[in-house]
Amino acid sequence: MSLIEIKDLKVHYPIRSGFWNRITDSVRAVDGVSFNIEAGETYGLVGESGSGKSTTGKSVVGLEKVTSGSIMYKGLDITKAENRRKLDYNHDVQMIFQDSLSSLNPRKRIEDIIAEPLRNFEHLSKDDEKLRVLQLLNIVGLDADALYKYPHQFSGGQRQRIGVARAVATNPKLIIADEPVSALDLSVQAQVLNFMKKIQREFGISYLFISHDLGVVRHMCNNIAIMNRGRLVEIGTRDDIYNHPLHIYTKRLLAAIPETDVNSREAHRASRLAVEQVYQDQQSKYYDENGAAYPLVQVTPTHAVALPQTIAQQLASQEGEVQA
Amino acid sequence: MAENFEQHSDISAADLARLTQEAQAEATPSTAKIIWSEFKADKPAMAALIIIVGFILFVMIGALFINTPKMMETNIMGYFNQPFTADFWLGADSAGRSVAKQLIVGSRNSIGIAIGLTVISSTFGICWGLISGYFNGYIDWGMQRIYDFMMMLPMTMMIIVLVTIIPHYNSVTLTFIFSIFYWEGTSRLIRSRTLAESEKDYVAASKASGTNHWKIIFREIMPNISSLIIVDCTLSFAENIGVETGLSYLGFGLPSQTPSLGTMIANANDPNNITQYWWTWLPAALEIIILCLSISYVGQVLRRAADSSQRQGSVN
Incomplete structure (x- = not known):
């Protein structure tokens, strides 16, 4: 059985117009998408801007209100909020954001940022929590002195690694990586991608890797889905798609x-x-x-x-x- | 699962104390330190802070030693006594009451109302704006219609009517009556920023980390609009001193036996007082000007401290 099964996922946004501000049409951001993610693999989702790939990713984390369709995880449909609560869903599914600066709260210290999912899901003692944060910083290659600093004191690559550390903090089974390196320069891209691969090997995480950079996708993914105008146009292995x-x-x-x-x-x-x-x-x-x-x-x-x-x-x- | 992390990191519990210390040595200074260094870098603001704190402490403590009912008794012998005499430091008004003592008790009343009003109305306005802006949708719609309704009421007239209806009112009830009408501006301001702020990725990241809505509102979004909140609070504090003063000036503020800055400035209603008996109203007017200026200086420093790109202090 697959880790996550997405069936006929639709996310439509209403367009309101006219004197009464009624719903006259809808934007079909995601219009009937189905695919499965297996445990331990990296699944690539590729498409141009506005093709609905980020919306799909956000729906899988539970950040987007789904119009219809289902996302099955452990036999429950997690498009419903009560099922997400029942499963402690975000303990197992986390997200890495595209913009590393805006995804880290500028008013919080790195310790509080990385510890946030731990505080919500694991309830560790204060020392255990700090130790875990230090270990996570170590895993993503940052020094302990980052602990009490603020996000704006780091470079883009370092910030993105803090984002990765937060995502792996609860040892999740799936991480949605929404264009995690598109805002970074090329040398730093390679660095962050290799970290992500290393963490995947060590912790057995699956990625849903959303990107428009086919070179990066080729480096990272075994299975790839191409998305266009809210629908999937082609699904296949790396060999199928590229050759x-x-x-x-x-x-x-x-x-x-x-x-x-x-x-x-x-x-x-x-x-x-x-x-x-x-x-x-x-x-x-x-x-x-x-x-x-x-x-x-x-x-x-x-x-x-x-x-x-x-x-x-x-x-x-x-x-x-x-x-x- | 914890052992999973142990395996892949060479940090263990033994290193915790040492690494914590290392991190603390490199830590970014706390907000209080930053604010203090901002004050040290800006001398006028430091003077303003000392004036405000000193003056508020002085009138709060000084008023305790003054017997207000006795002070407010008519003393025919002191009719418009000249200032700078042994009995009347700042002279006396038409009823022979000491202006200096009235100024102390009156400042306590006016500043007390201003502080109370700012605390109540800003707290309520900030919460209203944050909740309305964050949840959006139907909740926002409902809350904004209530807001529109409150804005529609003619504020000064409503306050005057309420003051007339309530039989025994004092500075506490007056504060509550003002608070009903003074949260709106704050709430709209906060809502508009919250709408923008709650679209940002760090809010989505918090949601994905399983943080509940209330924690996101008050622990994530509120600190990020704190500079706006601070500026709004200081400005509305300066404004709120004026609210009570203005209403008392019109004769609908505090009862006539309760001195306040407003009742003292109301002495200037009489052209005779303006030209001949300047000491009856000038001290109160100067005090309001100085207080409001000082508050806005302090507000500027707090705003700079909240925004790292504007700082002038040495700690960064």
Whole structure:
């Protein structure tokens, strides 16, 4: 059984307008998303800005009010607040935020920030609590003298590691990492990512890794879901997504990865333009008449794509994949 | 689970005392220290603080030694006595009552009302604004309609009517009557900042850490808008001295046998007093000006202390 099973998750925001301020329409931020996260794996959720990936992540932590659908954890639907309370859900599921500065309360000392989940869930004695905070700081590579400082006294990378320390404080089973490194420069990105991997090995944590940086996702994730316009357009293993992309949106994302190979600059440019041309010409093939993605169809046991069955098979055979 | 952390970190219970000490050596100074160093860096504000604290202590203690009913008796022999004499340091008013003694008791009454009013109305206004802004939705809607209703009532007229209806009122009941009407401005101000603040990630992080709503409101959000709260409280304290004074000046504040800064300034109603008997009203007027200026100086220092980018003190 999977650690977390997300089924047909929908988050819609009402649009109010007119004289009576009635609900006239809704923004479909997340519109029917289903996937499972296994224990100990890193699941990548990729998409452009506004594709609904952060909303999905927040729904899984319980920060977002879900319109419909279910998120099953230990046999209970945690979209309901009473089930979250019953399970002490946030003891097991924590979050790392994108903006390390705004996610740490500027008026609290590092000790109080990291100890916050411990105080709510574990009720340790004062000394035990301080010891745990010191150990956590040590694990993320910060010195003990950080204990009584404030968040603004640290650099971006250090702050993000404090965020990681807070997330692992209760030894959770799943951490939602919402673009944890997109605000950091490249050398610090690698540092934080390696910390996250190290912690995953040592504590057996699963990650739901939300990102728009495909290079980072390739480094971190075994299974990847591509999200576009509130729906999943492609699910697969790392190999499926990077080497055998089927949906045009996935291909566009992959084409957008910058190449440093100067000698074949023209060739890259040509292939990029070709992908864009296909997207412009064949939009109607990849999206339905409302511009939304189709339901997912399975092409191999690990690989699913949001296309009508016939087109999916046709594309899959072009790619040279074996039909399951 | 604890052993899980033990395994992956080379820190154990034995290191706790040493590391705590190390951390304390590097600790950021406490808020009280920061505020104190701000005062030391700003001499006028330090003088203002000494004036306020000294003056409040002086009138609070001094008033205890004055027999108010006896002081307020008419003394025909002291009719508009000149100031700077042995019996009347600051002269006497038309009923021959000592202006100096009235000033002490009157300041105690006025400042007492201002402090009481600020504490009650600001506490209520801050709580109202925080709760309304944080919960949003229907709760916010309901609370803001109550607010709108209170704003709609003509404040001065309501206070005058209430004062007329209540048979035996004194400075305590007057404070409560004022408090009914003076929380609104604070609450709207606090609400608008809370709306912005509760959207920030650290609130989401607290929710994800399982902290309950009340703790988030009062332990997470409130400290982050503390500079706003401090500035608002100091300004409304200065303003609240004026509230009582103004109403007493109109004749609807404290009863006439209870001296206050307002009743003393009301002496200036008479053109004769303004030109000839200046000592009946000038001391009270000067006192209000000096107090309000001092309070706003102190408020500025507190605001600077709350905002690290504006600090002038040496401790950082």
